[in-house]
Amino acid sequence: MAAAVSAAVLTFSSPAFGQDSLSAAPTLTADSRPGGVGSAVPVPLSRLAGQIRLDGIVDEPAWEAIAPLPMFMWAPVHGGEPTEVTEIRIGYDESHLYMSGRMYDSDPDGIRINTLYRDQFSGDDLLSIMIDSYNDYETALWFVTTPAGTRSDRSMANDAEFTGGGMPMNSDWNAHWDVATTRDDQGWYAEFRIPFATLGFQTVGDEITMGVIVYRFIARKNERHLHPWISQEWGGFGFGKPSQAQRVTLEGVRASSPLYVTPYVLGRAEETPRFDAIMDGTAEGVALDSAWFRDQKFAPEPGLDVKFTPSPNLALDFSVNTDFAQVEVDNQQVNLTRFSLFFPEKRQFFQSRASTFDFAVGGARDRLFYSRRIGCGGLSGCDPVRIYGGGRAVGRAGELDYGILSMQTAPDGDLSGENMSVARLKARVMNPYSYVGTMVTSRLNNHGQNNIAYGMDAQLRLVGDEYLTVSWAHTFDQELGVMNPLESGLFRARWERRHDQGFYYGGEYRRIGGGYRPQMGFQLRNDHTFWGTRVGHTWVKGNDSALRTVSLDLMSTNYFRLSDGTPESRGITPTLALEFRSGGRFSFAVQRTFESIREEFTATGLTVEPGEHWFQTFNVNWMLPRSGLFRGNISGAVGDFYDGRGAIFGFSPTWTVSKHLELQANYSVNRIEFASRQEYATTHLASLRLGTAINAHISLSALAQYNTLSEQASVNARFRYHFREGTDLWAVYTDGLDYARDLTARHVSPLSTGRVLMLKYTHTLGF
16 A cells, blocks of 8 residues: 555555556457558648648638548547548648648537646547658657637657556646637537747658658547557557657758747746744844744846757757746645655746756666756655756757757855766667667766766567567766676666557566666665566447446566565455547455565655565546546545555536636545554545636636645635747736644744745747
8 A cells, every 4th residue: 555645646556567458459450551651651741732720610612622632530439430420631832731620510619628738638629730840760759739729739759658667648737739610500620730940850861751640629428539550559549659650751951050049038926934032133133032023035037048959850959047937836735655756847948858868777766867856955756946047958960869958057045056867878770669879977066076976778679569669878976986787876777568458467676776876766675686577458438338448467576685585575466447439447456565664764754664564455547538527537446555444535626617717626535543552643645726818829827626634725816917939928826825833832933834926928039
């Protein structure tokens, strides 16, 4: 039952060996696939014969000159007859890629428009295009719109596979592009315009090859129309795999070099409570009493961000006085383990082609480079420190991907200023699915103390869907001095079958020395060897069944101490997972766990004592269809917890009241009992998120959170006026509330632990 529990996700398991995936099987052979899916023979895209006025009407003669793409039904019945007509056309000129869509609907009143928020899916109808612009079969950029013209964009990495460590889809990435939509009594219509400078590409002669996947989603029917044909063998997320995209060619594209300069001005007002002495005002400075004071300060600050694309395959970013005032705050979490919590990166500066810097070293979260280390004081949590600035370069030369990043932080109290840098190289070898690479990270403070990490990795598709992944890394930390490569190194080897239909399997071995300290990365635990296995089978049900797939999965994990070879953690987890055609999912798991504790730690305020503990938990999870106006997730777990008992319940409902208002709540309760020593604890973690938007330009989001363990609450509200792409006005208010204060004390502390009000205006100039 040792696990991390967040406001959004509740789990009752040990660090996972793999990632659950629901799969399906093909109904057509490869020879019958229209368009040559994943084929080495691409299809030429049509060059536009005239101008396109981006108004969402789709009435230009240039569109009529292009044949619509053949679409097929991906879900709920793979290969079934689409219930509505969808006409998609793709064309281009010398500087932009265009797509038009006519999404006819027999019930236009049933078209779902649930949000006006950018980058938010609320069960809306959708039209989307995914573009593998570098034709690398691994990464892609995803552009989405709704009937209201609301935009979403995200990047995809690792061919949508979860085995690389973490989430392959990055929804925090944003880009410059345009879309317009209209509606009438026959359906809705859309026109996309995406600059080639946003996509990036490589030219061979005068020809460019890309991969394209297009889909339409009809929310009320949970129906998805897709081009090209993609087999069910890739599972429920197969429509998001760059390797399965239709290859297309373009000619005569002009390589532009756009320069975006974004100055900003920030006004920041802070109020912080301080307990201090009341002096008598004499030269001797005699303290008369003590009291709480409120320190207030206002600091106007300018800053500058620059983005330059000197060539289609190179992007440069520079920042001066880097600020992330408008970034959404993290969800609070309750930690039931003895390990650190992981929080995702949300800052825009680090999002562009972020997958170039991926260097997975095993585990669900472990990595050699973790960008949240930049601008965070210390190694646990994140106490923001000023970033003077820095730069990054990400590009491709032939079969070589490269990335360089360097940032400088300011001193903050006892913390020294630091330079944090990383360099990454990845080269394609053997086939489009394989690579070898290397990475170096450096963390150097103003006193000359440094931490350096470097490593090499390879992913090789050897035959069919069989993959071998190998990683080696080594760190040098000045505090530890010189250590042998085994003591301060990491080695990982993994063999797996990446196939979601029928039988699948995987096995992994890792050895991590006690002196392995990647201070620019994230490492859950070190000083151990690990081996784990995973086997499973997925059955695809017939089209007349309410179920789409049924999966059985068995996962084992084993951690052994390097010092004496004794087991530290072991686990075996069988799981039954059901995926419904409606879009809902259900899973049930039984987890048998062993934990050897040599040093006590606290969980929900209780002490877990040293000893060897076998315990068993039962886990259940039910996810409602995401296309509903009311949707959410219900999770629960009950069983042993070390030498006691425990139970967890979590509920995260979302209610789309209208396209102007959405409410999302998260609630989890943890109950732990150590009856033998009469210790009990119950913790509650609750949050309420409100999102409201008048239109696509004016929006307000607010997040309130309360944690009974810390007896603190927090409020974060963000108002945004979006003038146009790159030009915004933000007003952000943050307040912390302390409910643990002693109201009977002589000097009662303030309710607020500190509040901040920020106004930020950004204005992008394009050259």
